[in-house]
Amino acid sequence: MATIKIGDLTVGGRQKVLIAGPCAIESREQLLQIAREVKAQGAHILRGGAYKPRTSPHSFQGLGPQGLFYLKEAAEETGLLTVTEVMEPEELDLICKYTDIVQVGARNMFNYPLLRRIGRTDKAVLLKRSFMATVEEFLLASEYILKEGNHRVMLCERGIRTFDHITRNTLDLASVPLIKKMSGLPVIVDPSHGTGRSDIVIPMTLSALAAGADGIMVEVHPNPKKALSDGLQTLDFPRFKELSEDFSAMAKFLDGLDEQRTHRVSRESNLS
Ligand code: PEP
């Protein structure tokens, strides 16, 4: 299994990684407030979109470069690492300069020139599964980055489109152990976009960890009803606190389980 070192953090190792932040960076105050809160609750990485891939061109499109400056400021104040989405090759250099991880969103998973361009950097990458990609297409997309020489790739399961609309997407947790085994890359699950509903983000977080995810990414906002994007799936601060407590308890439980399994395997091999 490959591990990826980002600053002092190792992704894909024993530690489970918590990524949290707003869907979109809306203002300096909004981002700093969220960064302080998620840091206090134990998050490792701050997420926040500066360039937003909105379904409607009439919706809020993000703050652009100004958002990146706020992200850098929040990182410097809190010590959090940062991740933000890149949509166009021309934005990549600036994004690399201001953040620790570049995210390729679901809509761009099939954008091979963008993937190749990211592959020619040494930046850590969070590649999200397209809502219409098979597991095989997802893994092949990651190979566009790997083939160019950048091996710092994390895969993100964020749900696929199915016939059922009770959730925004259908979170495909069966893909988690599969893509881990098939690629050897760290896997992150996004239960916010994967469900579209804040009321089931916590149980899906716990399920994702149990399925073997190396970390999760969730959307957080002080007032989700007022969020400029994705409010319905966004956790408020009390709900995020609950999530982070459950996250730690589950991570600890799974670590214990791993240890037991290791002992059992070594006992069995000693006996044989
Ligand atoms: C996001 O994480 O901000 C996002 C837009 O997600 P996705 O690309 O999975 O829709």
Ligand code: MN
């Ligand atoms: Mn979002």
